[in-house]
Amino acid sequence: MPTELEELVSFLHSPQPAVVSIALDNLVGYSQGPQSQVFAYDNYEAIKDLKKLSQEKGKTHVVQSVTILANLCDDLTMRNLIVEDEAYLKYLVSSIVNVNNSNADIMCILLTNLAKNDSINKVLDFTIDHNDEQKKIFKSNKAMDCLMDCFVKGFDRSLNKYADYDYLSYFFADISRFSQGRAYFITEQEYDAVVPLSKLLVFTEKYDSRIRREGVASTIKNSLFDTNAHFKLVTEEKINILPYILLPIAGPEEIDEDEMFDLPDELQLLPSDKKRDPLNTIICVHLESLLLLCTTRQLREYLREKSVYTLIRELHKAVEDENVADLCDRLVQMLQRDEAPVEAEDEEESDDDDDKIVEVL
Template identity: 30%
Template sequence: MESLQEIQQFLTLETPQHVKSIAITYVLSLTGSKEGQELLCKCSEIVAALGKLAAEDKDPVVSKESLLCLVNLSAEEDGAAVLLKSISKLTGTCAKNIIDENCTLADPWSMVLSNVSRSLPLAEQVFDEIESKLNDLISAFTRIDYNKKKCHLNYLGPIFSNLSQVTKGREFFCQADAETLSRLIPFVQYEESLVRKGGIVGLLKNICFDSSRHLFLLEEINILPIVLLSLAGPEEYSDEENDKFSMELQYLSPDKQRENDPDIRKMLIDSLNQLCATRKAREFLRSNGTYEILRELHKWENTDAGDKLCLISCENVVDILIRTEDEIGEDNLKSLDVPNDLVEKFDKMGSNLVEE
């Protein structure tokens, strides 16, 4: 701790560049281990100094290495909380640099903002602090090659996903005119970046947890064809089955590939599971070919190419869709009061299936 306090005196804007560079390199090496991160997080003055150097130092190497320190320190929730507490206006600085199309460090700034907004308690704080900048961030995200210094801004996807954990965040993304969400949802099928695509799929999944948004998602945003297209493979369907599908899903080519990443597939299936909570949404899913797509997905997930967790999630949705509404007997499944002992039993059964 004493050595850190000695280092701190060199982490200033006024320190000669060669001395400051040595100090920053040492601190960056500490952030590469859990023990080093914990040690640094106990020294809020150093964290604050790193924030100032990252935002204001004119030397590109110093500012970059200071920023990378912040990326590493914010990787865990405890460190993220320390950053938000120690660095004045951190989230605003992140947003400002991400929106700046000439910022060479927009990507690491977006990684910091993604890290500090990951947990629900911190996401609430971050949303309140950057709500006024969200439209600008969405514009930057939806314009490919927005950044003129070749930063990709892919981590804006996870930022939007993190903020949609918050009630106010979901309200923002589901504004009445549907324009905000309509601009983001197409990235569910974005193939150039798993981070960007996964972030928007996470956003969609979070919104699907809110049953009051189901008809908005299905009828105004029209998310079902986008979700099902990601889960569909090259399988052939009868003319009767194709008639159920939207145009995007009809008569797919023999080389059609379904989503390759199992984590993203599972989030998409879990989104469908959440949509099954309400009767109107279940009826919409049935009448638009959801069962037929999941039937073929289930067969594929049961092969060596598939994934056990995706298979179980798929079965959960199919089990609901094949039942009649009289058999289900509830308009909203979220209103059911499931005893804690049964919840634990079902969780254990799921764990056992995964291990088999």
């Protein structure tokens, strides 16, 4: 005999909309924690029901079913049943890109939660059949390009009045953990001749949105695990990643002129009310990005030339946080150490400590 909750789950495929509504209303609260295992009843039939309900026209059913699916992603089996359904994944991405979709943000959360699985890399190959309205907005039919455009152009709800797409930053961070995802972010795209990562940089100082800053900082860091791209990302004017890593960790402290004018142009003559990122966890992600840039001698020397040590020194003095202090110490050791003669440098360019830096989100 099914339990009362299992019976409620079975009502999700009732032909009567009123019964389905009652089931959804009551089941949202059971979609997190140990109680979520009730959705495994009858060989996970509820996952099929919820995917179907999330494609309905009615807003309430869609919001509730997508919310439940997003919560159930904590369970590996249930997450696999969602993300490995390619047709549903395509539907989800296409719905997010639909600028008239009032449920785009909760769908972004579901997409982000699915990005823990390798199968999410299928999104990199998806294309979208745009209608006439979408063709005026999106110049590419590649799903990733469209998601990037939503995130960059839609941050102020000017693209979709119902959505700010903030949670796509976490999706970008997750997909950049995979080599295919990293390749996308650091490669110039045909449709606009721009490296996608460069579009995200401006959001490292968006202090009114923790989600955007956190996700973007993690995407930058994960992209830097491709050490072959470091020099291009740092030195090419169209990308110029370094100032956007440094600005969030720079504060209002006065710096001697001799040191200040060695800094990147964007870091010189900062106003006296300059604020560094208010969250130490995000500062730590940027410091780990700098540590990754220290992997090669070429970039260490470049960071020295740009007086990065000066900013690390001031940050160390200004912020009382054990994790920040530890990362500052590691950076100082990398930047202030004596380098081996070039001819003797058949060295392990990657410092042992750097192995502790892991991809995030």
